[in-house]
Amino acid sequence: MAKKKSGKLPVPFQEIETRHEFRVYRKRDLVLVQGKGSSVWDLQGREFLDCVTGMGAAILGHGHPVVMKALKQAETLITCSNLFYNDQRALFMASLANAAPGDLKRVFLCNSGAESVEAALKFARFSTGKTEFICARRGYHGRTMGALSATFRPDYREDFMPLVPGFRFAELNHFESFREQVTNETAAVLLEVVQGEGGVHPVRKEFLQDIARLCREKGLLLILDEVQTGMGRTGRLFGCSNYDVIPDMICLAKSMAGGIPMGAVIVSDRIEHPLGKHGSTFGGNPLACKVANEVLKYILISGFLDSVRKKSFYLMRHLTSRPLSRAVEIRGLGLLTGIQVKGEAAPLVQELEDQGVLALTAGPDVIRLLPPLTISMKDLERLIGALCKILA
Ligand SMILES: Cc1ncc(COP(=O)(O)O)c(C=O)c1O
Known part of the structure; x- marks a missing residue:
């Protein structure tokens, strides 16, 4: 882990950033300056296995x-x-x-996850003439006022009231809880296929299929927020393909352009929107589009997504077969993995960092891993080794 990679002068970047940044994040004590493959290096030349990847980008x-x-x-x-x-x-x-399922054949391009959710909410209100949305408890959709209104966590919301009206919350994987929230004003159901921020909780197949049926029967739209699960993260290009469900809109961002900012909403024939009432300066810029097109082609190369599924299976099998006394449950889909731990996750994420692995939390007691889909078996072994060490 102590391979010298950069010959940077000892400029106090951390101090400068601390002095000038209008802070909204609690930061970790690392200055990352270089990356190659699954590794990043800090200012001192220390190498880390990167399972944060710019939050999945x-x-x-x-x-x-x-x-x-x-x-x-x-x-x-x-x-x-x-x-x-x-x-x-x-x-x-x-x-x-062409890669999208069913009749999801038109694309709105923007620059981030929250923007893609905002756009989907507007498209849904216009297409249905209705105003309400049903979202999941523990769900996360971004920090702008509309996306935040769809986000459950009270501590993210409470300082910014009043939010956009018309958002109701129901229990993920409890069909009745969703059905009870449907009113004459419901425009759409908005869900993640795996709740990422909310603790890595995959949606159950039967539940999502029941929700899709409910939406069809009641004339509601189904919006899937695949900002974290899209573009191969779950072992399929779109997470919804694991569930044989085709929504009316898919929101994408994060990894679309391999780390270059980009977002999108793919919409079905049921979605309408008037000209001139939504837009974006940077959305669909040629640079992001070129990169995203090449990333998409790469993900769709024959065998690539098979390799993601194999790695995911390998990781799960090894983690679930070891005696990890500090782990409560290991959940996930593809290479989005959450390890619920006894007590707080943050100190364990720090212990992982000390072992040379960067990971995220997802809520107070879950370690979240978002490695690159290209992670080698050797690095996967290294990840498993580090996890076993800190969780034993
Ligand atoms: C499911 C989901 N939706 C929306 C967002 C917001 O994306 P962004 O941070 O690009 O605005 C995120 C970010 O983590 C996410 O995981």
Whole structure:
């Protein structure tokens, strides 16, 4: 872990950032300056296995040749407003629409997860003429006012009241709890297929299929927030393919462009929106589109998603077969893994860091792992070794 990778001068970056940043995050005591593959290096040249990946953005790891090559698009055209057509945007939209299930064939492009959720909420209200949404307890959809209104955690919400009205919450994986919330004003049900931030809770297949049926019967839209689960994270390009459910909208972001900011909503034929009432300056810029198109092609190369499923199975099998006395439950889908622990997760995430592995929390008592889908078996072994050590 002590491989010297950068020869940077000892500039006090941490101090400078602390002095100038308008802080909204509690930070960890590390200055990361370089990445390659599944590793990142700090200012002192210490190497870490990266299972944070910019909160799931670097889905092909750091400095992947496909991403590096696609970034050369910057030499041709970086920005092009949506007032004009563009070659890279056209190609990417076509690839994404072709890869999407059912009649999800039109794409709105934006720059982040919260933006994609905001757009989906507006599209749903306009398409149905109704105002209410049913979301899941523990669900997370972002920090802007609309996305926050759909987010459950009281401590994220309570300082910003009044939020957007019309959001109701029901118990994930309890069909009746959702059905009870349906009113004449319900526009849509909004769900994650695996609650990421909320503690890595996968939705159950029967539940999601029942919700899809309820939506069809009652004329509601089904919006799946796949910001964290999309683009191969669950072992399928879209998480919903694990459940044989086709929603009316899929929200995407995080990993779409391999770490370059990007978001999207893929919409079905049932979705309508008037011209001129929604938009984005940067959404669909040629640079992000070119990178996203190459990332998508790479994920869809034959065998790639099989390898993700194999690695996920391997990780799960090894973690669930060892005597990990500090673990309560291990959950997940694909390479989105949550380990519920006894007590607080944060000190264990620090212990992992001391073992050379960077991980996240998901709520107070869950360690969350978002490794690159390209993680090698050797690095997977290293991850398992570190986890066994701290959880034994
Ligand atoms: C499921 C889900 N939706 C929305 C968001 C918000 O995305 P962003 O931080 O890009 O706005 C996140 C971020 O973690 C997420 O996990």
